[in-house]
Amino acid sequence: MNKGGFSWKRLLGITRVKSNISRKIGIPLTRSGRQRKLGAAMGCITLLVGVVGIVITAGLWAALGG
Template structure:
């Protein structure tokens, strides 16, 4: 179990870059986020809101 050690991705700014891209495009970069967004779009197209 990790309690917040050193992260290469954070050190090189990968996390920040991914967040910036996600905010600019409106498309999440995580697998769960993309799935949630796709389901939301599907439900809205089927039932409208």
């Protein structure tokens, strides 16, 4: 029935402590969590850089009489 298995870390409360620390500092402690957070940040930065590039290009185009 129970397929989860036994975990010493859960029994000793290590999992809960790590989870609380991660929430307080805002940085995931697992490798996959850090990669996911970094990927999300890179997506936002890429979008922002693209919009700024378009605005600068349009401004230069207008300034040069295009």
